């Protein structure tokens with residue numbers, strides 16, 4: 265099967281579905297056209313839904329071990345196409361090639377993990393008070409799933425949903441970001457090649473996401489909505505899902521604190537921050553958004569950080585040696601520039617700034633004297649800006665760290681064992697990196713609390729998101 269056509273289209277029932285309504289997928293590094301794609305119409309959406317319903321029935325006859333085998337083949341196919349998938353990702357998303365390759369392997373890791381979990385969706389036997397009644401539970405697939413994913417991880421955010429859905433026996437309609445639809449199509453073609461039923465994984469490309477998603481939200485045939493994206497869109501989709509009481513999973517925006525305590529190993533903290541801040545040019549939901557540094561180690565930390573940031577190279581992700589690719593589009597760059605301007609107006613200072621970059625590229629910046637009231641401390645930056653705030657003691661660090669609406673990831677560096685225990689329990693976040701800046705892992709539960717979302721992806725919890733528990737009460741004569 266050819267992985268990508270000259271022009272690309274939605275992938276419905278195992279085939280390309282073309283319309284005349286086309287738009288361009290742009291390379292953010294040079295604004296050249298990567299490919300023309302067509303936007304799905306109403307008929308395409310209807311066909312995809314009936315295909316998904318049909319696949320759901322088919323999947324009832326496919327054992328968990330067979331689904332596991334299909335996932336294993338999909339995993340192998342993703343890895344055997346890793347160079348091509350990584351290059352495609354750089355072209356439509358902009359991240360450096362080595363990061364893209366890392367994401368392909370991370371994405372494949374979810375498929376491998378859920379191939380193993382597919383055969384472990386155990387029910388339970390419940391001890392009954394009455395010997396003539398047997399009580400038990402079984403787990404069954406939720407049904408047809410609609411998934412909506414962002415552009416910042418064009419593969420991993422998809423496999424993190426589709427692999428557990430298939431492992432559970434659900435069929436999946438995916439609406440990827442209009443910025444990065446090509447990676448999604450390539451992934452779906454590989455899944456069909458691996459043996460997935462035609463309607464089990466379909467991809468709908470649209471330039472009108474609100475219309476498409478609202479239509480599906482009104483359909484009772486779609487039993488689950490799983491969304492990764494901004495908190496604002498997540499709130500809207502939760503309200504759309506209310507009319508048909510859909511199961512929902514929400515992986516939303518973050519505003520991660522990165523706390524450096526006085527006892528921290530400073531070079532290790534700086535290395536952790538470089539990973540937590542600059543991956544994908546700062547465009548990750550778990551990016552360190554507010555760097556909180558205890559006053560006593562501020563001077564040493566800033567000096568070490570400045571040396572590290574000054575080594576970063578900005579440029580096309582396809583050129584070896586570049587660390588920071590472009591931001592995704594013009595409005596993303598304008599938003600980051602606006603946050604810097606407003607921080608300066610509110611009293612922050614520029615400690616370091618790389619040479620100005622053209623197009624969608626952006627030089628790294630270190631801002632100091634940031635305070636909790638500033639816009640930059642209350643907004644997901646999504647750019648290569650380190651925003652540094654001082655604190656005087658542990659109590660104040662926790663007030664600052666927890667004083668936002670988001671609760672996705674948090675990081676802290678300390679070598680004081682009692683402090684590590686206290687702080688890891690007190691931080692109001694779903695995931696905590698302790699002396700570690702890279703926490704994402706397919707075998708661990710990924711997700712947030714507060715306005716960062718509902719549910720968990722990856723790990724054993726990720727499979728339960730696609731299963732209903734059914735209680736059986738059987739009476740014997």
Ligand code: NAD
Nearest residue numbers: 413414415440441473474477493494497515516517518549
């Ligand atoms: P976004 O919310 O703008 O878009 C996400 C998806 O929703 C896209 O597919 C888009 O087409 C679709 N969409 C947009 N408006 C819609 C509407 N009105 N109705 C239906 N669908 C709509 O987010 P983005 O800019 O693509 O991604 C960045 C955001 O995603 C950041 O906030 C980031 O933190 C978040 N994110 C979260 C996680 C996580 O696991 N928590 C992971 C990656 C990204």
